Amino acid sequence: MAGFKFRKFKKSLVLIFVLTFFIACEQEEVNTAFKESEKKFTWRMVTTWPKNYPGVGLAAENISKLVNKMSAGRLQIKVYGSGELVPALEVFDAVSRGTVEIGHGASYYWIGKAPSAQFFTALPFGLNAQEMNAWLHYGGGLELWEEAYDKFNLIPLAGGNTGVQMAGWFNKEINSLEDIKGTRMRIPGLAGKVWTEAGGEAVLMPGSEIFTNLQTGVIDAAEWIGPYNDQTFGLHQAAKYYYYPGWHEPGPTLEVIINKEAFASLPSDLQEIVRTASRAVNQDMLDEYTARNNQALETLVNTHGVILKRLPEDVLKKFKEITSKLLEELIVEDPLSKRIFESQENFKKNVSEYHKISEKAVYEMRELN
Amino acid sequence: MAGFKFRKFKKSLVLIFVLTFFIACEQEEVNTAFKESEKKFTWRMVTTWPKNYPGVGLAAENISKLVNKMSAGRLQIKVYGSGELVPALEVFDAVSRGTVEIGHGASYYWIGKAPSAQFFTALPFGLNAQEMNAWLHYGGGLELWEEAYDKFNLIPLAGGNTGVQMAGWFNKEINSLEDIKGTRMRIPGLAGKVWTEAGGEAVLMPGSEIFTNLQTGVIDAAEWIGPYNDQTFGLHQAAKYYYYPGWHEPGPTLEVIINKEAFASLPSDLQEIVRTASRAVNQDMLDEYTARNNQALETLVNTHGVILKRLPEDVLKKFKEITSKLLEELIVEDPLSKRIFESQENFKKNVSEYHKISEKAVYEMRELN
Numbered sequence: 197m198a199g200f201k202f203r204k205f206k207k208s209l210v211l212i213f214v215l216t217f218f219i220a221c222e223q224e225e226v227n228t229a230f231k232e233s234e235k236k237f238t239w240r241m242v243t244t245w246p247k248n249y250p251g252v253g254l255a256a257e258n259i260s261k262l263v264n265k266m267s268a269g270r271l272q273i274k275v276y277g278s279g280e281l282v283p284a285l286e287v288f289d290a291v292s293r294g295t296v297e298i299g300h301g302a303s304y305y306w307i308g309k310a311p312s313a314q315f316f317t318a319l320p321f322g323l324n325a326q327e328m329n330a331w332l333h334y335g336g337g338l339e340l341w342e343e344a345y346d347k348f349n350l351i352p353l354a355g356g357n358t359g360v361q362m363a364g365w366f367n368k369e370i371n372s373l374e375d376i377k378g379t380r381m382r383i384p385g386l387a388g389k390v391w392t393e394a395g396g397e398a399v400l401m402p403g404s405e406i407f408t409n410l411q412t413g414v415i416d417a418a419e420w421i422g423p424y425n426d427q428t429f430g431l432h433q434a435a436k437y438y439y440y441p442g443w444h445e446p447g448p449t450l451e452v453i454i455n456k457e458a459f460a461s462l463p464s465d466l467q468e469i470v471r472t473a474s475r476a477v478n479q480d481m482l483d484e485y486t487a488r489n490n491q492a493l494e495t496l497v498n499t500h501g502v503i504l505k506r507l508p509e510d511v512l513k514k515f516k517e518i519t520s521k522l523l524e525e526l527i528v529e530d531p532l533s534k535r536i537f538e539s540q541e542n543f544k545k546n547v548s549e550y551h552k553i554s555e556k557a558v559y560e561m562r563e564l565n
Numbered sequence: 566m567a568g569f570k571f572r573k574f575k576k577s578l579v580l581i582f583v584l585t586f587f588i589a590c591e592q593e594e595v596n597t598a599f600k601e602s603e604k605k606f607t608w609r610m611v612t613t614w615p616k617n618y619p620g621v622g623l624a625a626e627n628i629s630k631l632v633n634k635m636s637a638g639r640l641q642i643k644v645y646g647s648g649e650l651v652p653a654l655e656v657f658d659a660v661s662r663g664t665v666e667i668g669h670g671a672s673y674y675w676i677g678k679a680p681s682a683q684f685f686t687a688l689p690f691g692l693n694a695q696e697m698n699a700w701l702h703y704g705g706g707l708e709l710w711e712e713a714y715d716k717f718n719l720i721p722l723a724g725g726n727t728g729v730q731m732a733g734w735f736n737k738e739i740n741s742l743e744d745i746k747g748t749r750m751r752i753p754g755l756a757g758k759v760w761t762e763a764g765g766e767a768v769l770m771p772g773s774e775i776f777t778n779l780q781t782g783v784i785d786a787a788e789w790i791g792p793y794n795d796q797t798f799g800l801h802q803a804a805k806y807y808y809y810p811g812w813h814e815p816g817p818t819l820e821v822i823i824n825k826e827a828f829a830s831l832p833s834d835l836q837e838i839v840r841t842a843s844r845a846v847n848q849d850m851l852d853e854y855t856a857r858n859n860q861a862l863e864t865l866v867n868t869h870g871v872i873l874k875r876l877p878e879d880v881l882k883k884f885k886e887i888t889s890k891l892l893e894e895l896i897v898e899d900p901l902s903k904r905i906f907e908s909q910e911n912f913k914k915n916v917s918e919y920h921k922i923s924e925k926a927v928y929e930m931r932e933l934n
Contacts, residue, residue: 262841266635268834324927326695326728326855329848334856359695360923423919441926465637469838472631476841479698479848486695487703487912490919504922513933543856548931550792550859553873554729557810558693559925562917564882 237462239273242291244284244301246404247277251425252450255356255481256300259452262473271466273298284402288453292348297458298470300355303341303451304385311526312344312533315540316352318448320387320519323540325357325447325482326555327547332449335543340536351459353474355452356481359489361442362426363507364419365410365435370507373514382406382418386522387444393518394511403429410434419444423492424485432500439505443515450481606831608642611660613653613670615773616646620794621819624725624850625669628821631842640835642667653771657822661717666827667839669724672710672820673754680895681713681902684909685721687817689756689888692909694726694816694851695924696916701818704912709905720828722843724821725850728858730811731795732876733788734779734804739876742883751775751787755891756813762887763880772798779803788813792861793854801869808874812884819850 241260245253260273278284281296288306291299303310304317316337323331331337332354341352364383369375377395381388388398399415406418411434418435420426422442432438452474459467496502527534610629614622629642647653650665657675660668673686685706692700700706701723710721733752738744746764750757757767768784775787780803787804789795791811801807821843828836865871896903 262837265837266834266841268832321931324924326851330852330855333849333852360927362923422923440922441930442923443930446927463637465635468631468634472635472841472845475845475848479844480702482695483699483702486699486916489923490915493919494915506922506926509933512930516930516933546859546863547855548928550862551928552932553809553875554731554791554811554858555693556925556928557875558729558815559917559920559928561810561812561881561885562690562815563921564878564885 234270235463236269237271237466239271239297239458240281241273241275241298241300242278242281242287242296243275243299244278244287244305247275247280249277249425250428251358251421251481251485252356253277254484255450255477258477258480259300259355259473262476263469266469266473267466271462271469275300288348288350291453291455292350294349294455294457297455299453301451301453302448303352304448307385310344310348311530312340312536314386314526315533315536316341316344316449316451317385318445319523319540320390320444320446321516322446323544323547325359325449327544327551328357328447328449329354329478330547331540331543336539337543340532340539344532344536345453349456351454351456353452353454353471354449354478355474356450356478357485358421358425358445358448358450359482359485360422360447361419361445362422363439363442363444364417365426365431366417366437366439366505367410367413367435368416369437369505370439370511372508373511376511379417380415382409382415383444385444386519386526387419389522390444390515390518393522394514407431407434422485422489423496424488427492427496432496432502436503437505438496438502439507441507441512443507443512449478603639604832605638606640606835608640608666608827609650610642610644610667610669611647611650611656611665612644612668613647613656613674616644616649618646618794619797620727620790620850620854621725622646623853624819624846627846627849628669628724628842631845632838635838635842636835640831640838644669657717657719660822660824661719663718663824663826666824668822670820670822671817672721673817676754679713679717680899681709681905683755683895684902684905685710685713685818685820686754687814688892688909689759689813689815690885691815692913692916694728694818696913696920697726697816697818698723698847699916700909700912705908706912709901709908713901713905714822718825720823720825722821722823722840723818723847724843725819725847726854727790727794727814727817727819728851728854729816730788730791730814732808732811732813733786734795734800735786735806735808735874736779736782736804737785738806738874739808739880741877742880745880748786749784751778751784752813754813755888755895756788758891759813759884759887762891763883776800776803791854791858792865793857796861796865801865801871805872806874807865807871808876810876810881812876812881818847 243256256275260275263271263273282290287299287301290296302317303313306313345352379396380399381391381396382399382401383391384400391398409415410418497504527537612625625644629644632640632642651659656668656670659665671686672682675682714721748765749768750760750765751768751770752760760767778784779787866873896906
């Protein structure tokens with residue numbers, strides 16, 4: 197009896213055990229799938245901006261916040277200001293090599309590595325913010341940018357736009373082309389070359405050094421961004437005249453750059469979350485500048501006595517002429533730049549025609565009395 | 566021995582069984598958490614547009630696609646064209662009542678229910694797309710919109726912008742105010758009231774009826790959107806003159822409306838996914854129109870012989886004057902409209918000043934030769 201009972205009991209136990217084992221196994225499988233979909237990623241984002249810098253720097257933080265919220269913490273991006281992990285001008289290399297997964301900056305900082313990078317931030321007398329976004333997302337621009345960055349192991353995305361910038365701060369009046377001669381100005385990239393070709397002297401320095409050099413007379417003039425940012429830098433304490441229009445940067449796009457392998461390692465939902473967060477912030481930053489620039493400009497003019505001035509027409513015409521010449525030289529040297537230039541110029545020709553009777557006509561119409 | 570062995574064996578088995586049970590229990594708990602975070606939601610989005618209509622209709626589809634991808638299918642939104650589930654003009658009520666969870670349309674369709682809704686699409690001589698986005702997201706606009714929709718149980722979000730529209734299609738020339746008199750035009754909302762007050766006759770009809778009524782002479786004129794959409798409607802086959810500028814809609818914002826309880830039922834990551842998808846599409850739609858309007862306009866003018874004309878200054882001045890008068894009347898009747906109007910007017914005054922020396926100056930500068 198006891199033996200029989202034991203055999204029966206043993207049989208039952210084995211059955212229970214085997215069943216429990218199978219159930220456990222099944223649980224284990226679900227659990228693996230669970231773990232896969234809940235796998236956590238921690239990324240580091242290096243930027244070319246000081247930590248939490250208004251506008252441009254906050255855009256990087258906002259991308260990180262959106263990604264964190266949308267992924268329920270599955271992808272966390274820690275943002276580093278310039279110099280915290282790598283210096284501002286090493287952001288491109290750090291992401292390219294995979295030292296970090298993602299970066300935020302401006303493509304025209306990298307023209308030494310990729311001459312065509314200038315086209316993805318801004319061209320003097322080029323597209324404004326609305327037009328840049330249209331060219332990038334519905335005019336073939338982003339595909340060309342991907343091509344330009346492919347060999348650097350990078351995926352580019354639009355990640356913000358400041359809108360039209362100001363022509364800059366001056367301690368001397370610019371009443372004619374004669375006044376450009378010998379004027380030392382902090383102005384980077386292609387616009388700097390235009391400035392030099394027009395008789396001035398373009399000087400390169402990081403944003404953080406502008407104030408002192410302008411105040412001590414090391415330079416006569418400097419461009420930075422626009423009223424909202426320039427005010428926080430206190431540039432009105434270092435220069436008297438504030439010139440417009442921002443001929444050199446009519447709608448600069450900032451960039452998000454992602455290391456290809458890092459991006460490929462994400463599941464597709466997280467990839468889409470990174471793309472969409474960048475796209476949303478690309479608009480959000482322009483919204484912020486658009487809302488805040490005039491308040492800052494009013495304070496600069498009314499409280500701090502800044503003198504607002506327009507660059508003379510003959511100066512702008514000369515800059516435009518030189519820009520065309522320099523672009524012609526650039527595209528002869530680099531076939532990819534040639535293709536990008538042609539795509540963007542063709543787009544500009546078209547969109548300008550429509551904006552004459554739409555956006556520009558609206559600005560004119562609102563001034564009717 | 567046998568007894569002892571059995572006891573030991575039984576003990577071991579019980580231990581294994583208990584342990585397995587605990588493991589299974591733990592698995593079960595994880596599995597519940599897994600189910601919670603993987604809970605699926607199926608939403609229905611009703612729209613005021615024909616299914617897959619270029620631009621406006623595709624924006625709704627794009628929001629659905631982004632949400633689906635970013636949530637890895639946890640939130641699926643099925644999009645219905647106008648009339649598929651509810652007629653276009655019942656979208657607001659359907660979402661408000663919770664019959665469906667989400668809708669896509671334009672706020673100024675609902676001025677009969679909420680007079681202040683006009684301000685969240687566009688005002689004649691009002692903000693353009695860039696300025697509307699800035700006002701909504703950094704000028705207090707969205708908060709006022711939330712307040713206006715609160716009693717309807719709705720959460721509003723910006724969900725697209727067409728950019729500046731065209732003034733419309735005409736079968737007679739408008740050379741002076743005299744030519745407005747008696748002219749029957751399909752033009753909705755506040756702008757329609759302006760048209761009537763100026764001596765014309767504003768007629769209401771859905772987009773689908775414009776072509777026939779224009780071709781058969783039931784109406785003399787009609788506004789729709791802009792070249793990209795108007796071309797697909799074939800309006801060039803029904804009218805001769807294509808007028809600009811779009812004084813009545815300088816940058817109309819489309820809306821996403823979400824039923825409050827439906828939104829509250831989502832976990833916070835899905836809520837953020839819905840918000841961010843809408844924000845991204847809000848820009849994406851403007852990008853598409855910006856890229857495609859001029860191509861369409863060129864075809865209309867060069868291939869179809871459409872005559873492009875500008876509304877005379879005295880007509881625009883009169884429209885502007887009447888708009889101010891009608892807005893003054895509107896805000897006397899509705900205190901919330903008054904607050905919204907003051908917020909938007911104050912914002913416009915500020916941003917217009919800055920855009921004179923930035924965006925407008927860029928358009929002017931590019932025309933220098």
